[in-house]
Amino acid sequence: MTRDYITRTGWQMLRDEADHLWRTRRPAVVRALADAAAEGDRSENAEYIYRKKELREIDRRLRYLGRRLDELVVADARPDDPGRIFFGARVTLIDDAEREHVYRIVGADETDAATGAISLNSPVARALLGRSAGDTVAVTLPGGLAEFEILAVEYPG
Template structure:
């Protein structure tokens, strides 16, 4: 039986960030909350102990996130290689584009787990990324967004972090 499950890609930096979060939660945050919970439990009546109730809830949230991260990290495929053709847009690329109003934007195509609007890190599955994949320097693409169609011209493609 062949698997039809779609692969979830991530950059090395994105994977490391998730692994660091898991490590922090497991080695630092969870033991701290467990100690605080024990101290709150020692204060007596747990049914009216706000600190105890809060720490139990916090511990459940940490455990839920730890379980999620543990599973998710194992499901991800880290992409570490640069493409044979660096003049073409692939996963992990930083792309400078100019829109139809001559405003420039920088995007980086990353996995869904590492998207961040403030830095321009967009999911491989986003409309902009799907339109950019496989295109070359100077290509003009048309992207359909909720606000309507936008034209973007590819001005630069980088596979190492751009300096400016």
């Protein structure tokens, strides 16, 4: 059985989302649903139907977050060798076209292409694990084989 890792920041973001849904969003939807139900005929009440659906979606997300937060393992310890790439590392690479890329290796629940947060299970992250600055790695991507040189490895926070 493999473990699902997450950074402390990623875990806190999921926890904050669950808290927001439970303490703020859900009560507001329940109030709106009660108001819509008080209007009478529910079978043709669009507001009532919409709020019921919205409440189901919130409850579904809360169930998912509750299960997920219990399953995740927070990995926030710094590695013994901070010069090598492990979970949580921010890695600066350069490709064949001399373009620089900065990635942070994170858990699957916190990936974000816009910020360069890539999953530990992605092809790029798997190829980088255990490597150091100065190493060259070849990665099979959907567009074909790509080579990257590792310029820097750091562990934020």
